[in-house]
Amino acid sequence: MVNYPNGRKANPASKQSGKINTAYRGMSLEEDINLANQFxxxxxxxVIHKKPTPIQIVKVDYPKRAAAKIVEGYFQRRSTTDYNGVYKGRYIDFEAKETQKDAFPFTNIHPHQIEHLRQIIEHGGIGFIIIAFTRYDEVYLVDGSYMIDKYLNSPIKHITYQEITEKGFLITQGYQPRLDYLKAVEAIYMEV
Amino acid sequence: MVNYPNGRKANPASKQSGKINTAYRGMSLEEDINLANQFxxxxxxxVIHKKPTPIQIVKVDYPKRAAAKIVEGYFQRRSTTDYNGVYKGRYIDFEAKETQKDAFPFTNIHPHQIEHLRQIIEHGGIGFIIIAFTRYDEVYLVDGSYMIDKYLNSPIKHITYQEITEKGFLITQGYQPRLDYLKAVEAIYMEV
Incomplete structure (x- = not known):
């Protein structure tokens, strides 16, 4: 039996049944996306990487014979998205969010990130949001243009789970990678 | 007279003479590229951004009624490049380096970054290195494939300035933006 590089056991049931498993049993969405990117x-x-977390560095010590040490720093709000890279020559850019709710609240995403996705799409890039509904153990890819339209124009400040099941693309979960979001990208954006 | 947003004076001589100014008088290459990206x-x-500097966070304090404070952190070596983004639907990825020498030493670029550029190009992205020769006040765009070939196969562990003047693309310097590297990208990669 194949186990994950991090020692997590694979789910043999889904393999044996021969059915595509869509239940989201990931340890964390970020970890699963990072593992998918490595794969x-x-x-x-x-070639898709997570961007480093932006840190405002205030004070650095330079001890003798040792590496520079940051002794005062603060987390900064990210003005772009978490992930970007290249797939079949196309520029890929996305944000990943988990929610325990029955909806995706717009407070989970910052206006700067919506504006960034808008710019990406305007310049011919592929922009989207990956949303994990932990309550349903499901992960969806939601097209950026759709999300932007809802974010800017909807009177309700969230998108319901129901709506995302209809408008989003369910990401199948399996062995390697556990969360094969590129398959969704291929289906939505590449097959013309 | 138009000044730079950061208060730097523009160079009126090059404007009056009507000639394209290629002398590199930037305060720093990174600053000029950031200004170009803003422009x-x-x-x-x-849409091209500098990626945040990767920081290994070791210890964080959570003071009451104040933002989380990083009290121990270290700079990490970047495994990819400094900049990436999208231009006319194409994925753009590059590293920027300054040298005071008469050559570009390969010690200025890390093997991981060369490997990253190779992957980018293999997947249809545009990868290159921008090199500022401070001695000559000139900035060149050097194609990634050319750099990779030299890095991996040349018996000499540098590329001479002379060679880069022949194989690289001189980036013109002007008003807005001061360092218009996208013009070089357009000329090299877009005009088919």
Whole structure:
């Protein structure tokens, strides 16, 4: 039986039944996306990385014979998205969010990030949001243009789970990678 | 007379003479590229950002009624490049380096970054290095494939300034933006 590099057990039930497993049992969405990105890179499918967390550095000590040490720093709000890269020559850019609610609240995403996605799409890039509904153990890819339209024009400040099941694209979960979001990208944006 | 947003004086001589000014008088290459990126974004030409510096966070304090404070952190080596984004639907990825020498030493670029550029190009992205020769006040765009080939195969562990003047693309310097590297990208990669 194949286990994950991080030692997590794979789910044998879904394999044996032969059905596609869509239940979201990931340890964390970020971890699953990072593992998928590692898999895509090592399988030579795509080059997608998480951007480092922006830190405002206030004070650095330079001890003798040791590495520079940051002794005062603060987390900064990200003005763009978490992930970007290249797949089949296309620019890919997305944000990943988890919610325990029955809806995706717009407070989960910052106006700067919506504006960033808008710019990306305007310049021919592929922009989207990956949303994990932990309550339903499901993960969806939601197209950026759709999200932007809702964010800017909807009188209700969230998108319901029901709506995302209809308008989003359910990401299948399996072995390797556990969360194969590139398959959704391929289906939505590549098959013309 | 138009001054730079950061208060730097523009160079009137090059304007009056009507000649294209290629002398590199930037305060710093990074600053000039950041200003160019701001200009490209506000002019709706491209969406290119500098990635945040990767920081290894070791200890964080959570003071009451105040933002989380990083009290121990270290700079990490970047495994990818400094900049990426999208231009006319194409994925753009590059590293920027300054040298005071008469050559570009390969010690200025890390093997991980060369490997990253190789992957980018393999997946249809545009990858390059921008090199500022402070001695000559000139900035060149050097194609990623060319750099990778030299890095991996050349017995000499640098590329001479002379060679880069022949194989690189001289970036013109002007008003707005001061360092218009996208013009070089357009000329090299877009005009088919």
């Amino acid at each position: 895509y890179l090592s399988s030579n499918l795509a | 490209y974004l506000s002019s709706n030409l491209a």
